[in-house]
Amino acid sequence: MIEIMLTLALTLYGIAIAISVIRTIIGPSLPDRIVALDMIGVMLVSCIAIISVSYGTKAFLEVILILAILAFISTIAFSKYIERGTIIDSRRDD
Amino acid sequence: MIKHRYRINNVILRTVAKLVSLIILTLAVYLFLAGHHSPGGGFVGGLVLASALVLLLIVFDIETVRKGIPVDFKKVAAFGALLSVGTGFGALIFGENFLSQAFDYFNLPFFGKTELTTVMIFEAGVALVVVGVVVTIILSISEDE
Numbered sequence: 001m002i003e004i005m006l007t008l009a010l011t012l013y014g015i016a017i018a019i020s021v022i023r024t025i026i027g028p029s030l031p032d033r034i035v036a037l038d039m040i041g042v043m044l045v046s047c048i049a050i051i052s053v054s055y056g057t058k059a060f061l062e063v064i065l066i067l068a069i070l071a072f073i074s075t076i077a078f079s080k081y082i083e084r085g086t087i088i089d090s091r092r093d094d
Numbered sequence: 095m096i097k098h099r100y101r102i103n104n105v106i107l108r109t110v111a112k113l114v115s116l117i118i119l120t121l122a123v124y125l126f127l128a129g130h131h132s133p134g135g136g137f138v139g140g141l142v143l144a145s146a147l148v149l150l151l152i153v154f155d156i157e158t159v160r161k162g163i164p165v166d167f168k169k170v171a172a173f174g175a176l177l178s179v180g181t182g183f184g185a186l187i188f189g190e191n192f193l194s195q196a197f198d199y200f201n202l203p204f205f206g207k208t209e210l211t212t213v214m215i216f217e218a219g220v221a222l223v224v225v226g227v228v229v230t231i232i233l234s235i236s237e238d239e
Contacts, residue, residue, distance in 0.1 A: 059132070059133055062125060062128075062133050062134060062138075063133075065121055066121075066138070066142060069118055069121070069142070069145060070145065072114070073145055073148060073149050073152070076107070076111075076149070076152055076153070077152050080152060086236075087152060087236060088151050088152060088155065088156060088232070088233075088236035089154075089155035089156065090155060090156050090157065090237065091155055091156070091157045
């Protein structure tokens, strides 16, 4: 029973990631693509958690942490690129 | 100098980034220490530590980070490479092969029975190389004319 549930969840997450990839490719504006990339990151974290439950191992928990951190930093970098035009400022301007 | 018509207020981002960088540094230390018998090690620990520095560079700016961490990251990378290669040549002094490593168990007062190994010094060198190279590349890319 639990295996069927995990497989179904993985399948649905795969479909959702495919839809997000389509939005990333055809997204009309830059914020659409950024939100879709952030969604892909969150769903990949969920997929790794489900795979970790399915295999019954704790070896993937560091992967979850690192992937969540990288998704967070990349979303911040893209957002700052939209708002300021630069990613890393050379000096403080406020 | 183009004046912005409105000032961008990012106090929330800066407050969150101070907390999150502490969490990322903790994860980097954990990954560095866990690398002997489980996933992790010097390379991954160095990459996570470099990602914390990149987060600080994005949220603040180069001048503030240079003032807070006054080290030259090229020298950090060079020192890490020296440390890693030095552990390799240190084995030659004892008549072993190049990069031979030794370990033993010690009774430390707080941790109990602990395995101490010379691979730790090698991994520290690898972590320093990774941090220095990644931060140098990021700074070189981001600097405009």
